Amino acid sequence: MSNKVPVVQHPHHVHPLTPLITYSNEHFTPGNPPPHLQADVDPKTGIPRPPHPPDISPYYPLSPGTVGQIPHPLGWLVPQQGQPVYPITTGGFRHPYPTALTVNASMSRFPPHMVPPHHSLHTTGIPHPAIVTPTVKQESSQSDVGSLHSSKHQDSKKEEEKKKPHIKKPLNAFMLYMKEMRAKVVAECTLKESAAINQILGRRWHALSREEQAKYYELARKERQLHMQLYPGWSARDNYVRGYGKKKKRKREKQAGESNEHNECYLNPCLSLPPIADLSAPKKCRARFGLDQQNNWCGPCRRKKKCIRYIQGEGSCVSPPSSDGSLLDSPPSSPTMLDSPTRDSNSQSEQTQPLSLSLKPEPLARLCMPQSPLTESPARKPSNLPANICQNGTDHSHQPGSLPPSTPYSLSTAQPSTSFLPTHRSLAGAQLQPLSLVTKSLE
DNA sequence: AGTGCCGGGGA
DNA sequence: TCCCCGGCACT
Numbered sequence: 001m002s003n004k005v006p007v008v009q010h011p012h013h014v015h016p017l018t019p020l021i022t023y024s025n026e027h028f029t030p031g032n033p034p035p036h037l038q039a040d041v042d043p044k045t046g047i048p049r050p051p052h053p054p055d056i057s058p059y060y061p062l063s064p065g066t067v068g069q070i071p072h073p074l075g076w077l078v079p080q081q082g083q084p085v086y087p088i089t090t091g092g093f094r095h096p097y098p099t100a101l102t103v104n105a106s107m108s109r110f111p112p113h114m115v116p117p118h119h120s121l122h123t124t125g126i127p128h129p130a131i132v133t134p135t136v137k138q139e140s141s142q143s144d145v146g147s148l149h150s151s152k153h154q155d156s157k158k159e160e161e162k163k164k165p166h167i168k169k170p171l172n173a174f175m176l177y178m179k180e181m182r183a184k185v186v187a188e189c190t191l192k193e194s195a196a197i198n199q200i201l202g203r204r205w206h207a208l209s210r211e212e213q214a215k216y217y218e219l220a221r222k223e224r225q226l227h228m229q230l231y232p233g234w235s236a237r238d239n240y241v242r243g244y245g246k247k248k249k250r251k252r253e254k255q256a257g258e259s260n261e262h263n264e265c266y267l268n269p270c271l272s273l274p275p276i277a278d279l280s281a282p283k284k285c286r287a288r289f290g291l292d293q294q295n296n297w298c299g300p301c302r303r304k305k306k307c308i309r310y311i312q313g314e315g316s317c318v319s320p321p322s323s324d325g326s327l328l329d330s331p332p333s334s335p336t337m338l339d340s341p342t343r344d345s346n347s348q349s350e351q352t353q354p355l356s357l358s359l360k361p362e363p364l365a366r367l368c369m370p371q372s373p374l375t376e377s378p379a380r381k382p383s384n385l386p387a388n389i390c391q392n393g394t395d396h397s398h399q400p401g402s403l404p405p406s407t408p409y410s411l412s413t414a415q416p417s418t419s420f421l422p423t424h425r426s427l428a429g430a431q432l433q434p435l436s437l438v439t440k441s442l443e
Numbered sequence: 444a445g446t447g448c449c450g451g452g453g454a
Numbered sequence: 455t456c457c458c459c460g461g462c463a464c465t
Contacts, residue, residue: 169463172447178464186465194465195444201465202445220447236449236462287456299446307457447463454457 167234170227173216177205 171179178201185191185200205213227234285297285307301307 169448171463174446175463178445182465193444197465198445200445205446217447224448237451301457444465449461451459452457453459454455 167231169236170223171220173213173220174202174205176219176223177201177208177216 178198181201181204182197185197185204189197189200191197191200208216285301289297298307
């Protein structure tokens with residue numbers, strides 16, 4: 001499919017997490033513009049591509065607080081005169097934001113709302129990474145058989161859509177992590193299937209320490225901030241406006257069946273885990289913790305999916321083993337939650353998860369965990385939760401509460417726990433190791 | 444396929 | 455207001 005414009009990224013971007021990246025980053029010096037202006041051309045799209053491999057982290061590195069302290073990675077773009085010189089490319093451009101410095105500069109000179117509606121270039125001519133010409137995303141709908149019967153009304157709608165530049169969503173924490181780690185995983189696993197790679201990335205994501213995850217959360221948060229600065233009026237809705245036309249609400253009758261299936265494991269007595277602290281609060285995560293404590297939510301809740309801690313009819317929430325890493329990915333609790341049982345149960349499943357992650361027997365498991373005795377059913381199926389969780393109910397191998405609490409948005413609260421981290425890392429290591437072991441031996 | 448985020452809309 | 459779905463972000 002060539003309906004996507006390859007997103008051109010700056011090769012000279014310095015990621016704040018650069019230390020985590022083992023592969024090299026290329027830096028450019030002022031006066032020595034990157035060669036990607038003459039980048040090779042995608043044979044499919046005819047769109048210039050970056051000459052660098054996609055594994056280089058392309059995120060803007062500067063946080064507002066550090067602006068001015070870190071050498072501008074785009075120094076060559078921002079000459080001393082204060083008159084930015086931007087490269088002009090035709091393709092999408094997903095170096096998310098030209099760093100805070102550039103952003104500020106462009107904001108003062110070219111207010112975000114001045115972004116031309118018909119073009120993916122800034123007024124300055126800078127192709128914004130997050131802007132993609134709408135036509136890119138139009139193709140599929142255009143080619144729809146149904147579109148043959150499209151009315152004039154629809155046509156006019158499409159016209160309008162075409163005029164709107166497509167501003168991509170800011171990357172979330174996991175996406176940032178994915179972009180950074182994908183190449184590594186690919187290299188280690190000799191996997192080519194993105195689905196399989198993503199699975200690994202998902203597991204690794206859960207295996208990350210709080211601190212590491214917090215970095216990405218913080219990054220993502222900054223990206224969102226920056227995004228909103230650049231595009232004050234931007235709404236995520238813009239990104240799937242096409243879907244809105246046909247979107248007609250479904251009924252929620254399925255709920256019961258769905259819910260049962262979903263909670264099967266949690267409703268099973270043998271699976272029961274310590275209930276969440278506040279039994280008198282039959283609320284779901286959102287209601288219990290509030291929006292400002294999303295870090296305490298279970299994974300699905302944070303994804304605005306069904307709460308897995310809440311059991312209908314029981315009037316209480318539980319902290320079941322994560323069906324989808326929900327607890328794992330649930331970032332650390334806020335300081336107020338430090339000693340709560342919630343945290344305990346969380347940390348239990350959290351530490352259990354990495355080893356008990358649904359290990360598929362198929363390609364992934366075979367490739368990456370050939371020695372693993374665990375052969376579990378597909379992930380994200382609570383009913384198929386690993387036996388060590390479902391049978392024991394809890395994992396007592398670690399001290400509850402030893403999990404260092406921290407919120408993804410407050411790095412300062414992260415308290416590395418010596419009692420936890422090593423174990424945690426070893427778990428992660430146990431996961432990672434097979435990846436590299438397998439790399440060649442399979443062939 | 445993975446997770447995070449967000450808007451819409453049912454309840 | 456709560457809750458959940460659908461969709462997008464990337465590869």
